[in-house]
Amino acid sequence: MLYRQRCEACGSQARVLCVKCRTQLFAMAQPECDAAVVAVAYEGIARRLILNLKYRNRRQVVTVLAELLAQRIYQRPHQGLLSNSTDFDMVTWAPTSTARVRRRGHDQAELLARRLARVLDVPCRRLLIKVSTNVQTGASREQRLRGSVYSARKMRVNSHVIVVDDVVTTGTTLRCAADALHKVGARQVTCVAVASALRHDLRR
Numbered sequence: 001m002l003y004r005q006r007c008e009a010c011g012s013q014a015r016v017l018c019v020k021c022r023t024q025l026f027a028m029a030q031p032e033c034d035a036a037v038v039a040v041a042y043e044g045i046a047r048r049l050i051l052n053l054k055y056r057n058r059r060q061v062v063t064v065l066a067e068l069l070a071q072r073i074y075q076r077p078h079q080g081l082l083s084n085s086t087d088f089d090m091v092t093w094a095p096t097s098t099a100r101v102r103r104r105g106h107d108q109a110e111l112l113a114r115r116l117a118r119v120l121d122v123p124c125r126r127l128l129i130k131v132s133t134n135v136q137t138g139a140s141r142e143q144r145l146r147g148s149v150y151s152a153r154k155m156r157v158n159s160h161v162i163v164v165d166d167v168v169t170t171g172t173t174l175r176c177a178a179d180a181l182h183k184v185g186a187r188q189v190t191c192v193a194v195a196s197a198l199r200h201d202l203r204r
């Protein structure tokens, strides 16, 4: 059996994700989050997939995670986050620090954004530049807050932009990204993330 033909979550024979794991993933509860539309909590299958993408370069999981994100985005119009779910103008992402991307060979937030843009049929643009290069893993809360500063490239004003990140920890990263986009004229910014690792989720 080829390694590539294994389910990324349970290891059984399947392409990317077996039916059982896929069903379980899409049935996971959607956590409440002020900062973003978050698909699932950072646990179980979702956590395994994200770790495989981040640290084992298993890019094939991006497709599944982007489909999950799209499903959750369209599920939530009643929350007032999306007045009209078809009015997105573009997708972008909260970039990881350059050194980290270089070490890994890819920016998982960018991969997710590009795939999500294809699913939603809107363009994906590199709009955000990370001003500070502090990494989040192992950094103190104070360092994380200082490390999430973005500036945004000029864009068409009045756009509705989706900003993608893989895991929300404090929500600060996405808030800073949204602020930067508003400053260059975004009409609406919708932050989305695959998983939430906020404190209240970790306590359960």
Ligand SMILES: [Zn+2]
Pocket (backbone or CB within 6 Å): 007, 008, 009, 010, 011, 012, 014, 017, 018, 019, 020, 021, 022
């Ligand atoms: Zn499986």
